[in-house]
Amino acid sequence: MAEETFKALLVSRDADKKQSVAFTELTDADLMEGDVTVAVEATTINYKDGLAITGKSPVVRHFPLIPGIDFAGTVTASTNPEWKAGDKVILNGWGVGEVHHGAYAQKARVKGEWLVPLPDGMSARDAMAIGTAGYTAMLCVMALERHGITPERGSIVVTGAAGGVGSVAISVLSKLGYHVIAVTGREAEHGYLRDLGAAEILPRDELSTPGRPLGKERWAGGVDAVGSHTLANVLAMTSYGGAVAACGLAQGMDLPASVAPFILRGVSLLGVDSVMAPRALxxxxxxxxARDLDHAKLAALSTTMPFDALINAAHDIVEGKVRGRLVVEM
Structure with a gap:
């Protein structure tokens, strides 16, 4: 009897290291090691997934590989004592979609310790409307809170505001009572950002070019998914004792800044990593x-698309054409 197949997106590389990507049919034998098998019900596409599929950055480090760093679904088989068939789970990161077969398939086999339970009242689609981008945004908010950046301290600036991290950060921060300043280069998204809770909107150009080592104090903190000159300028304009949570590199991996904000204003740069974050976090x-994200706003910041639209969406997200979050229904 022929083994049952399932649909998957596979990234391959030829002898000349030229990358290609195609939809294919795989079997359970093609999956990697793990003690939990999951029927993937929904996934998403993050900026990092866009880089993986387009090959614009060396995200995929094992070939051939199923990309996709996020999924939500139902456990179908488990030898891990923590999980049993029927459990609803989420996976974010852990090198999945980079060195271990990822989310862009109807099945995934992973280590049980990489999974977290789907919160009560949340669907697989809801979880992927949040995904790594939204979970990273929450890690940024938590980092600012741990540093004592309360709404009373002043405004919070959010760069890359119309992207996945930015959209969720604005929604959460505004619900928590912060005055949010959104930074975007897309004028068409101003209404969307105000609906999410942005109180002010700044044009991207104000922060994306080389600036002074120290600028006027404009905000108490920031959530930055952009890096490069943008992050340098955000730091230069952060008020005394403030903090900026950095989690992305949409503009670049460089940081052309000076030590001035750190030694003259006591500003802190808080690094936020979602891939290897410990399970408790x-x-x-x-x-x-589940508690602090407005579910009505979640619908507004997410768009659903079919599995076969993934490759086109990867190009769109890398080119900065995507608003909010993309949910892929399997």
């Missing part, structure tokens, strides 16, 4: 998402 972040 993940569980707290997802609990906070």
């Amino acid at each position: 993940r569980l707290e972040a997802w609990k906070r998402i």
